[in-house]
Amino acid sequence: MKIAEKLFNLALEARKRSYSPYSKFKVGAAIYADDEKFYSSCNVENVSYPCGTCAETGAISSMIAGGGKKIKEILVVADSENIISPCGGCRQRIMEFSDKNTYVHLAGLDGIKKTMKAHELLPLAFDEEELRND
Numbered sequence: 001m002k003i004a005e006k007l008f009n010l011a012l013e014a015r016k017r018s019y020s021p022y023s024k025f026k027v028g029a030a031i032y033a034d035d036e037k038f039y040s041s042c043n044v045e046n047v048s049y050p051c052g053t054c055a056e057t058g059a060i061s062s063m064i065a066g067g068g069k070k071i072k073e074i075l076v077v078a079d080s081e082n083i084i085s086p087c088g089g090c091r092q093r094i095m096e097f098s099d100k101n102t103y104v105h106l107a108g109l110d111g112i113k114k115t116m117k118a119h120e121l122l123p124l125a126f127d128e129e130e131l132r133n134d
């Protein structure tokens with residue numbers, strides 16, 4: 001099975017388990033990491049709204065806890081008329097674990113709608129270079 005296909009199936013499975021009673025917007029995400037393992041998660045909301053977490057954030061935590069260090073490919077799926085557009089915070093989180101070859105797939109329930117490089121999703125990202133102030 002192709003990596004993108006496997007990511008789609010895993011993200012769709014995770015999405016089914018989404019805990020989103022407030023927005024009713026279910027999101028799933030899956031990562032293929034540099035350790036050649038797959039990680040996935042869904043969005044988990046909270047009655048205190050800002051405490052909720054996005055699917056991408058959960059998938060990144062799962063990757064780090066599982067031993068992955070870099071995202072080779074990440075797929076996000078939602079039932080969205082337009083493409084699901086990762087929030088600004090998640091774009092920054094994705095960039096932290098991406099390199100110039102990292103792919104981001106944006107999918108609807110019927111499959112991948114758009115594929116791009118992570119740096120195309122967040123041009124001019126704030127990165128480590130910016131912390132050097134001398």
Ligand code: THU
Pocket residue numbers: 020023025026027042043044045052053054055056076084085086087090
């Ligand atoms: N959400 C994600 O999980 N990922 C995104 O890329 C966009 C938004 C979640 C957060 C919240 O639980 C729900 O979707 C509505 O914003």
